[in-house]
Amino acid sequence: MPIPATIRIVSRDSPMALAQVERVRAELTAALPGVRTEVVPVRTTGDKWLGDLSKVEGKGAFTKEVDAALLAGEADVAVHCVKDVPADRPLPAGTVFAAFLRRDDIRDALVHPGGLTLDELPPGTRVGTSSVRRAAQLAATHPHLRCVPMRGNANRRLRKLADGEADALLLALSGLERIGRTDVIGEVLSPEAMMPPIGAGILALQCREDDTPLIEAVSALGHPGTHREATAERMFLHVLQGHCNSPIAGYAREDHGGELSLRACVFTPDGKTRLNAHEWAGRLDPATLGTSVAVALLRQGAREIIDGIPH
Numbered sequence: 001m002p003i004p005a006t007i008r009i010v011s012r013d014s015p016m017a018l019a020q021v022e023r024v025r026a027e028l029t030a031a032l033p034g035v036r037t038e039v040v041p042v043r044t045t046g047d048k049w050l051g052d053l054s055k056v057e058g059k060g061a062f063t064k065e066v067d068a069a070l071l072a073g074e075a076d077v078a079v080h081c082v083k084d085v086p087a088d089r090p091l092p093a094g095t096v097f098a099a100f101l102r103r104d105d106i107r108d109a110l111v112h113p114g115g116l117t118l119d120e121l122p123p124g125t126r127v128g129t130s131s132v133r134r135a136a137q138l139a140a141t142h143p144h145l146r147c148v149p150m151r152g153n154a155n156r157r158l159r160k161l162a163d164g165e166a167d168a169l170l171l172a173l174s175g176l177e178r179i180g181r182t183d184v185i186g187e188v189l190s191p192e193a194m195m196p197p198i199g200a201g202i203l204a205l206q207c208r209e210d211d212t213p214l215i216e217a218v219s220a221l222g223h224p225g226t227h228r229e230a231t232a233e234r235m236f237l238h239v240l241q242g243h244c245n246s247p248i249a250g251y252a253r254e255d256h257g258g259e260l261s262l263r264a265c266v267f268t269p270d271g272k273t274r275l276n277a278h279e280w281a282g283r284l285d286p287a288t289l290g291t292s293v294a295v296a297l298l299r300q301g302a303r304e305i306i307d308g309i310p311h
């Protein structure tokens, strides 16, 4: 089967997701001159349901319908935020990652209408986030602030903030860049201040596994360093077998010499316990590095923490 003359790209239909698709379209047309692209927008369970994600089979809530369209042949390539792709289970049977695009910024940003930084927020400030990772870290470092649940795509959250449902927000910097709203950022948080989620800032392209010529063509968009980081991070999460209420954070990084390291944490939801691991790959491949860091955390009691959290 040759490459289709028009590559149909399926994605969530949020403004952020559609901006991601535009990046993919631009990179595809640059890499494959003459190829046309078409967008197949899909609304996912995670977009429709604004309650607690653990109540709707949280895992894969942002990817299920996109994967289904790919498998049904309604599209040729799916675009996912790696952060939203469950790592505790294999990819849906019959699909593979064809490329990891060059990683964007991995940091979270504080959005505050008055432009205050995290340390400047007064006691009792309501920070809108439904992320257990963000809430646990905030509870540890800024116990005088109050997290209030806030879901919906980033544009919707910004609207809720404007409507007074919270006083501040924590959002991914890369996401705000994609929707063109870096203007609302009060502070970009260092990875030490707010450790990012596994897969932060990485877009993955997914194809049907039997679509060999297309996989080969699309792989031109892949970034080798990002591939190594994504592989280490996802294997880490796979071995740890978290659930959607377990506060887990971490990121892999290649240093200037090209050596990969992976830093990761598991928290209790109240942030009072924090397990830490940081290892260099040395002669390990990225996946084995991910395994090793997960085992280091398991040795410190990560399993007991994760299983002790209701989900």
Ligand SMILES: NCc1[nH]cc(CCC(=O)O)c1CC(=O)O
Pocket: 081, 082, 083, 084, 154, 170, 171, 172, 174, 175, 199, 200, 201, 202, 203
């Ligand atoms: N859960 C939604 C989601 N999935 C990926 C990103 C950010 C972009 C990325 O990391 O690729 C976001 C928004 C956010 O957390 O603020």
